[in-house]
Amino acid sequence: MSKQKNKFQMLIEILLASTKLGFTSFGGPVAHLAYFKDEYIDRRKWLDDKTYADIIAVCQFLPGPASSQVGISIGMLRGGLLGGLVSWIGFTVPSIIVLIIFALMYQTFDLGDATFIHSLKIVAAAVVLHALIGMGQKLTPDKPRIAISLVAATIMLLFPSAWMQILIIVGAGLLGLKFFQDKAESKVQPFSIRISKKLGLTSLGTLISLLIILPLLNRISDNPFLNIFDIFFRVGSLVFGGGHVVLPMIEREVVPNGLLTADEFLAGYGMAQAVPGPLFTFSSYLGTMMEGVTGAIVATIAIFLPSFLLIIAALPFLNELRKRVSFQGILMGVNASVVGILLAAFYDPVISSSIFSTADFALAVILFGLLNIWKVPAWLIVLLGVAGGYVVQLIS
Template identity: 90%
Template structure:
């Protein structure tokens, strides 16, 4: 590698670190909102990917267990800067909330932030961001009546029967329907993306994941090492949970509270704080690890819960380019992408609207923030700041 290539590589990695850290400091509102923030920053502003590639990556990540928004962020980092770019993208997006939750655990007190004005303001910001994403994705991913119908049916089913397993069934069903309806609409020329990860490494990554799932419980039974126990618990949860951050919480609760690793009150206090910070909800593991075994426990728990996602993305990306060229796979993705719009529409109502808009003042603030995002194209991080200020103004005048 020449000096110029090395310099360009370093500049690319620094750009990934700067951008992902900015998102890690400002991306409030949960996984659906995160995807909206990503689209605004990575796709609309920086043009790192085209809309179709971004939609395809979201569709793939929806199929995989683990935190979908973190997986999308890792994927974008890998496409931009290889394996190291994926790691740096994850660190930038995740470390800010890790630090906050570790500090909170170390200063644990019995207080609640649930009714704080700034928390409620951030939920209103999330509503505006999700609506902005919903409109943008809907225009591109549901351009005809059959795909609009898939989206509406998906939204209806999710609203009536909300669960992680139902979401998986909807995605699988939409994929099968897409295979039947849309394979003849496949594009003959799909814009390829460059990925510096070999198929051999992808297979090895999947093999590593499967091996750890088998070996870790066996090693844990033969040892009384608390750090190994923490890693086993969080790696298993990160490998097997579908549906994102909110679904992971009851799974972890069943692992740590009945066994006496944490009390129910300690668990709930950390859950409340995890809702208040930007970045992925899976960083709740940092709080839990700190409560169990200090900062070392936090590092072990955090690596444990996110490592499966990294291994799965490395396994999937090398094959995505080839699959996207096939008419049958394109048809499946068209159906899946339409269902993702429907799932986003359902999430826009519950939990986004149902937990954020409680008054006409809340609605007015959400409309203003949406206008700033959608019409005046104000950066998402600035909308977050203005939303918090607006929340305090509403409290002052009401």
């Protein structure tokens, strides 16, 4: 009984700590990792700095939201598989609630033509450009990787589709395998976690099975919730590069198919910048716009489920993979293609749906400067962007 009580207390402790972070972690994945270090390592001493760095390295190798995966991993180390789930709930639910409420307000009050909605689209342009520059500096530091990025962007602009993105990522990985192995790190820190290889293989098998079965079921069914689950599960399984890459991946799935308009899509993306927690909770807004609160729950579970399955599958094996130069080379190529995909998305739908006048462009430039040069936090950029939108409206 005492052991069960201690485990329950540990889960409550994880929930309270992660919920605190869920309400306060503004600023995107890099900022989230700083918040995690302050709370989990410096304050609570749950891990040492080396273990924390190893966890971050592991999660950078996986598709999906890196900061969420780090939080889930810390929860698993602290409280087992259930601890990982509790950690995710605390960190994610606050922003889920806010985005669901925003979507319901958008539908109820017909906010499509509201000034603040257009302002949020301009905010999205500034934030995506900031993310694009930051990722480009980190992931395309040399001419070969810049070339991969530019080719990926060109192909995406000429042949926009979700499947084309997958082909680009696969092709870039093969190029990385051939050309980038000599750039791999020679010494990689070892990593250990108490998850059996059998459980890891089972988790991987579940992920692969769902990726195959869900599209087949969706084709023979007209159930809207199955369609939502299929779309968001596939996106959560294949998005490399973090939350901002969700933008083009999901946009190609929902806007051309008429599930949302481009305006509705970008309004939600702009609003997602204003809330703390992972950007993948953008799915909660989209699900609500498609099928109400139930759609939000289905979309949110679907997009985050691959993160759980991938972490459980990867951790028992990733220590060995990280030592292989071939694996590091593949990831270098993949990451370069991600920059190109984001560059294409910056033009369409971001710029094409948000910048309609010189005043819009001027506001976007100001917001980008505040974000990129003066390091103003993203949540404040949202507030300034909305206020600036109303100022532009008054003087126009």
